[in-house]
Amino acid sequence: MGQATAMTRNEDGIGAVLGVLKQQFADRLQTGDAIREQHGHTTTWLTNQPPDGVVFAQSTAEVAEVIKTCAAYKVPVIPFGTGTSLEGHVNAPAGGISIDVSQMNKVIAVNAADLDCRVQPGVTRMALNTHLRDQGLFFPIDPGADASIGGMAATRASGTNAVRYGTMKDNVISVEAVMPDGRIIRTASRARKSSAGYDLTRLMVGSEGTLGVITEVTLRLQGIPEAISAASCSFPSVKAACETVMAVIQYGLPVARIELLDAMVVRAVNAYSKLSLPETPLLLLEFHGSEAGVSEQAQTFGTLADDFGGTGYAATQTLEERNRLWQARHDAYWAMLALRPGCKAVATDVGVPISRLAEAVVKTNEKSAELGLIAPIVGHAGDGNFHASVLVDPQDADEIARTESFISWLNDLAISLDGTCTGEHGIGQGKRPYLVKELGAAVDVMGQLKRAIDPNNIMNPGKILPA
Amino acid sequence: MGQATAMTRNEDGIGAVLGVLKQQFADRLQTGDAIREQHGHTTTWLTNQPPDGVVFAQSTAEVAEVIKTCAAYKVPVIPFGTGTSLEGHVNAPAGGISIDVSQMNKVIAVNAADLDCRVQPGVTRMALNTHLRDQGLFFPIDPGADASIGGMAATRASGTNAVRYGTMKDNVISVEAVMPDGRIIRTASRARKSSAGYDLTRLMVGSEGTLGVITEVTLRLQGIPEAISAASCSFPSVKAACETVMAVIQYGLPVARIELLDAMVVRAVNAYSKLSLPETPLLLLEFHGSEAGVSEQAQTFGTLADDFGGTGYAATQTLEERNRLWQARHDAYWAMLALRPGCKAVATDVGVPISRLAEAVVKTNEKSAELGLIAPIVGHAGDGNFHASVLVDPQDADEIARTESFISWLNDLAISLDGTCTGEHGIGQGKRPYLVKELGAAVDVMGQLKRAIDPNNIMNPGKILPA
Numbered sequence: 001m002g003q004a005t006a007m008t009r010n011e012d013g014i015g016a017v018l019g020v021l022k023q024q025f026a027d028r029l030q031t032g033d034a035i036r037e038q039h040g041h042t043t044t045w046l047t048n049q050p051p052d053g054v055v056f057a058q059s060t061a062e063v064a065e066v067i068k069t070c071a072a073y074k075v076p077v078i079p080f081g082t083g084t085s086l087e088g089h090v091n092a093p094a095g096g097i098s099i100d101v102s103q104m105n106k107v108i109a110v111n112a113a114d115l116d117c118r119v120q121p122g123v124t125r126m127a128l129n130t131h132l133r134d135q136g137l138f139f140p141i142d143p144g145a146d147a148s149i150g151g152m153a154a155t156r157a158s159g160t161n162a163v164r165y166g167t168m169k170d171n172v173i174s175v176e177a178v179m180p181d182g183r184i185i186r187t188a189s190r191a192r193k194s195s196a197g198y199d200l201t202r203l204m205v206g207s208e209g210t211l212g213v214i215t216e217v218t219l220r221l222q223g224i225p226e227a228i229s230a231a232s233c234s235f236p237s238v239k240a241a242c243e244t245v246m247a248v249i250q251y252g253l254p255v256a257r258i259e260l261l262d263a264m265v266v267r268a269v270n271a272y273s274k275l276s277l278p279e280t281p282l283l284l285l286e287f288h289g290s291e292a293g294v295s296e297q298a299q300t301f302g303t304l305a306d307d308f309g310g311t312g313y314a315a316t317q318t319l320e321e322r323n324r325l326w327q328a329r330h331d332a333y334w335a336m337l338a339l340r341p342g343c344k345a346v347a348t349d350v351g352v353p354i355s356r357l358a359e360a361v362v363k364t365n366e367k368s369a370e371l372g373l374i375a376p377i378v379g380h381a382g383d384g385n386f387h388a389s390v391l392v393d394p395q396d397a398d399e400i401a402r403t404e405s406f407i408s409w410l411n412d413l414a415i416s417l418d419g420t421c422t423g424e425h426g427i428g429q430g431k432r433p434y435l436v437k438e439l440g441a442a443v444d445v446m447g448q449l450k451r452a453i454d455p456n457n458i459m460n461p462g463k464i465l466p467a
Numbered sequence: 468m469g470q471a472t473a474m475t476r477n478e479d480g481i482g483a484v485l486g487v488l489k490q491q492f493a494d495r496l497q498t499g500d501a502i503r504e505q506h507g508h509t510t511t512w513l514t515n516q517p518p519d520g521v522v523f524a525q526s527t528a529e530v531a532e533v534i535k536t537c538a539a540y541k542v543p544v545i546p547f548g549t550g551t552s553l554e555g556h557v558n559a560p561a562g563g564i565s566i567d568v569s570q571m572n573k574v575i576a577v578n579a580a581d582l583d584c585r586v587q588p589g590v591t592r593m594a595l596n597t598h599l600r601d602q603g604l605f606f607p608i609d610p611g612a613d614a615s616i617g618g619m620a621a622t623r624a625s626g627t628n629a630v631r632y633g634t635m636k637d638n639v640i641s642v643e644a645v646m647p648d649g650r651i652i653r654t655a656s657r658a659r660k661s662s663a664g665y666d667l668t669r670l671m672v673g674s675e676g677t678l679g680v681i682t683e684v685t686l687r688l689q690g691i692p693e694a695i696s697a698a699s700c701s702f703p704s705v706k707a708a709c710e711t712v713m714a715v716i717q718y719g720l721p722v723a724r725i726e727l728l729d730a731m732v733v734r735a736v737n738a739y740s741k742l743s744l745p746e747t748p749l750l751l752l753e754f755h756g757s758e759a760g761v762s763e764q765a766q767t768f769g770t771l772a773d774d775f776g777g778t779g780y781a782a783t784q785t786l787e788e789r790n791r792l793w794q795a796r797h798d799a800y801w802a803m804l805a806l807r808p809g810c811k812a813v814a815t816d817v818g819v820p821i822s823r824l825a826e827a828v829v830k831t832n833e834k835s836a837e838l839g840l841i842a843p844i845v846g847h848a849g850d851g852n853f854h855a856s857v858l859v860d861p862q863d864a865d866e867i868a869r870t871e872s873f874i875s876w877l878n879d880l881a882i883s884l885d886g887t888c889t890g891e892h893g894i895g896q897g898k899r900p901y902l903v904k905e906l907g908a909a910v911d912v913m914g915q916l917k918r919a920i921d922p923n924n925i926m927n928p929g930k931i932l933p934a
Binding site for chain 2: 111112113114115116155156157158162166167169170179183184185186187188189190191192193194195196197198199200202203205206207211222223225246249250251252289290292293296349351352353354355383384385414415418419420421422423424425426427435438439440441442443444445446448449450451452453464465
């Protein structure tokens with residue numbers, strides 16, 4: 001089940017590296033089964049492929065030390081933040097050393113005047129926001145999990161706020177990284193914009209640990225808006241909801257969030273989070289701005305939604321109500337799992353141009369039904385990015401085969417609509433063939449870059465690039 | 468004067484390539500002196516280094532043909548859009564073939580529903596906006612010149628709107644490019660966001676023609692705002708003006724433009740554009756949004772400006788007045804030249820974190836005065852990016868030496884403030900030593916990438932990377 005390709009192991013090198021690292025790191029090198037497994041992939045149906053050892057690094061210098069040791073013996077290095085990736089990024093198909101940066105969790109500096117901050121890679125997004133709150137600032141990127149900033153940068157993560165604030169691509173100002181030869185680089189200054197040479201920041205963001213280990217991140221921050229208002233609106237069909245989203249984007253309404261839940265997800269969320277939303281397709285919205293601006297946005301949305309049969313459009317009245325609504329959205333994954341106890345969720349992550357969103361979501365619903373699969377859909381609709389999560393019985397070989405066929409069909413559909421096989425989860429292990437389908441010869445250029453930076457393929461091998 | 472380093476010429480190869488291209492392109496290969504000089508650098512004091520021939524390409528296939536021919540003989544290829552770059556990007560220090568894409572000037576598709584479009588690289592920003600206007604759309608990136616979209620992508624250009632809409636980095640969705648071996652790649656799908664592998668789009672944006680020739684660009688567009696309002700506000704000092712900008716950014720006021728003109732520029736602009744602005748430091752502003760939103764923004768700005776002694780804050784009342792104000796801003800370069808007839812302007816382009824802007828601008832004014840130079844300053848202040856343009860008598864060797872010393876000092880100052888030696892003009896020829904000062908070991912990584920993609924160094928040699 002899932003992706004289980006193993007790669008050739010360099011047994012001698014791995015043995016030698018473990019010996020050297022034990023000298024250097026003592027108890028901060030761990031080789032017990034439980035810890036190793038926890039540092040392999042654990043979140044989806046992909047096979048767990050544990051590393052041979054885990055080093056809990058505490059500084060950039062230590063990360064460089066581990067990488068130099070691994071480089072000397074040509075042993076794989078796999079960076080690890082919180083392990084919440086969904087595409088097998090932390091798996092070790094050829095074994096090797098996991099560098100766990102969770103102890104590198106300091107907020108180094110907050111420059112409130114410049115709306116930026118420097119953090120170590122193990123700081124999680126929630127810890128960062130807790131740290132920032134007193135200064136009236138926040139960091140908007142919010143994948144479902146409380147992921148580490150380093151991991152979010154490495155996978156070019158985004159989430160519900162991306163329609164307004166962009167993805168990690170847009171919010172990382174620079175990174176410090178240790179390259180595969182142990183060199184430490186900083187990719188950019190702290191200027192808000194620059195034309196200084198190749199954009200190494202954007203090259204490292206989304207490189208999934210295959211070009212180096214990110215050891216520090218400088219981030220753009222936002223002021224907490226004067227006013228925030230959340231709302232929900234029900235629709236007679238997924239098509240009507242998607243068409244409303246299209247109208248909102250085309251109108252240029254600066255929604256901070258516009259999330260789609262299909263009827264099945266609404267049902268799951270009602271049950272799981274004790275809500276009583278009408279069990280039809282739903283949009284969840286958030287507006288940020290001044291008091292007057294937010295109320296104007298909310299009113300404009302109402303007018304647009306009317307045109308597509310939106311009903312029950314209601315703004316939350318209190319912070320508590322708003323938090324409850326978004327908590328329910330963030331819990332959708334668990335709520336869906338609860339729809340079918342014992343199942344595993346198989347995440348998908350396609351994105352299409354907004355004009356094709358309605359068509360893509362409708363076809364996806366039809367296809368999963370045709371294959372007899374349960375695949376509720378949530379979407380960061382304003383970005384044309386949606387997730388159909390197939391709830392699979394891991395014991396049912398036939399269902400697994402149908403699920404694989406569904407995923408393949410869905411990725412192909414997105415690509416045929418000039419979209420992408422991954423809006424925010426990354427390529428990791430399983431999507432490598434789809435990357436080639438999506439970008440063709442450009443993937444050869446990625447291979448050239450990879451070989452130039454990492455000629456011995458020690459940095460997170462078996463990810464992004466085709467075998 | 469300026470940068471004149473010549474590189475070794477491959478005479479035999481160049482001769483052979485000219486022969487082959489003459490067969491292939493007949494009159495669309497030009498080798499006359501006037502055309503060759505016009506395709507070398509012409510805009511600033513940098514030496515003109517003309518290519519050996521200019522091919523007027525009409526399609527991606529033709530660009531690929533030229534590149535393959537040049538690759539076979541290891542002859543340099545220099546992409547050319549409108550030639551408005553300020554850092555010698557189109558110079559041919561080792562000779563070679565200029566590929567002029569100005570005839571590739573079609574808007575291929577406008578997807579109004581997705582707020583994007585596909586254009587050939589020779590489309591200029593003004594031509595694009597003329598094309599888009601009827602559909603209620605616009606493309607916001609506005610360097611002073613009417614540059615080509617391909618050139619703007621290649622230099623990661625921006626301009627006055629970047630504080631609100633970002634730079635080319637943020638507004639290019641994907642590019643088609645011909646690589647140095649003649650392969651044609653497309654860097655991304657048309658999805659609004661994607662995590663599909665290395666961000667080749669952002670690698671090509673800002674690569675200044677050194678990695679390949681951009682033959683098509685997919686751009687994000689914006690809806691023309693319901694309301695636009697421009698305003699100007701005078702300040703008792705450059706420091707007060709900069710501090711107001713800092714306050715605006717920290718407040719999160721979504722200004723579309725916030726431009727700084729120092730007193731000398733205001734004087735120049737008054738004379739050149741027949742305006743009667745008070746001859747003290749000035750901020751020019753533009754607000755985009757709904758009618759109510761724009762008026763709220765304008766009011767908030769007024770309150771912030773009051774705190775720093777802003778006076779004469781006045782909104783333009785008509786479209787004509789607004790156009791006149793921005794035309795004056797865009798003509799500032801010519802207005803400054805008129806301050807000292809017969810002089811050449813030497814552009815600088817540093818950027819610093821906003822919190823250091825006041826300090827940087829004040830010190831820059833002091834330094835130019837100390838050196839006896841005339842160096843008026845305009846700035847995209849909301850981005851911390853400003854241009855001191857030294858007006859130099861090209862016959863005065865001593866003044867030239869002082870100018871070179873000033874530029875060196877200014878770049879060092881920006882770097883010492885954790886800023887950049889180039890906010891938007893790019894590295895080109897003359898700033899290569901400063902790139903190394905700014906980013907250190909990261910420049911070695913850029914070199915690794917360059918050698919991997921272009922092992923024979925045929926793509927725009929002598930730019931970005933140190934010799």
